[in-house]
Amino acid sequence: MIKEKKYSKESAHDVVFNLEYNSERPHLMIPEYGRHLQKLINQAVAVENRDERNKMAKYIINVMGNLNPHLRDVLDFQHKLWDQLFVMSDFKLDVDSPYPILSREVLQMKPDRLEYPQAFPKYRFYGNNIKYMIDVANKWDDGDLKSALIKVIANHMKKSYLSWNKDTVKDDVIFEHLYELSDGKINLLESSEELINSSDLLRTNQRSSNKISNSIPQKPKIMKKGKPNVPTHKNQNRKPQQ
Missing domain, CATH: 1.10.132 (Topoisomerase I; Chain A, domain 4)
Structure with missing residues (x-):
């Protein structure tokens, strides 16, 4: 048989009053x-x-x-x-x-303060990266490489404009914004340069948005209550041969 240990009143008193609490x-x-x-x-x-x-x-x-x-x-x-x-x-x-x-x-040392980009740009739908690209283009010398970069910037500006504004935009509007953002250093207002068609850019935007929506996991479809669809066979009602 297991003998139960007997504690005196003094030992029990010490156990109770010597407990260690997390708050202490x-x-x-x-x-x-x-x-x-x-x-x-x-x-x-x-x-x-x-x-x-x-x-x-x-x-x-x-x-x-x-x-x-x-x-x-x-x-x-x-x-x-x-x-x-x-x-x-x-x-x-x-x-x-x-x-x-x-x-x-x-x-306890605090990190250095980060230098955030421009807080309130005038044309927010273009983003800050476009302004960085325009500043880089202003530093390049005139030539075919700079002209190609300016054309890429203008087409990207038109694509961004169509993504957040109307379904169509004239190239002159993009050229005016490009002239303003470049501080008058890039002037395409009097040039015969033509940008990508608005319908083609919208089709590209729609294709990219479909890829994003397809990558998001969708909820499983809930089956409606009803009789289950039991597959039928052609020879199901045929009588067995004797």
Whole structure:
């Protein structure tokens, strides 16, 4: 028979009042590793012998790697684990790391502000890339290569115009916008240049939109209630031969 353990009132009192609640415990730097690993790192910080601290740090790194096997395919896997080790130790662990030791200042450093493109362009339907292409064309010397680039830009502008505006547009409108966006350096208003037909551009836009819609997964069709369609055979009603 299994004997039940008997606890005195004093021992039960100690168990109840010595419970450890998460609200009373120290904050975890990286909760994904759990509190046991955090306690192990705290013990490594308290060790006075440097050689012993190095051994404990390598052991902790192995444990962290086993807890996250999916990180083994990530570039600089060991480097990331060592950085996390110093973060969880609150940068108090003094050990020999095979990588540059992460500091609190580097961790709290803010990235540089990104330079966003023009916020409010006049002709938004052309996009910012068209303006970049026009600026590149302005820097090129006159010749066949520059003329070909300007024609490509004008046709793309017409395609973008038709995608967001009317079903047709005159080439003079595109040439006026091109003249304005190029600061008067590209002038096709008096040229005999003809752009691609509007119907051909609309057909291209429709073809590209159909490819996008076909790539999106559609919901399965719900069958209506009714009798199932049982396939019939020609010889189904024929009597068997005797």
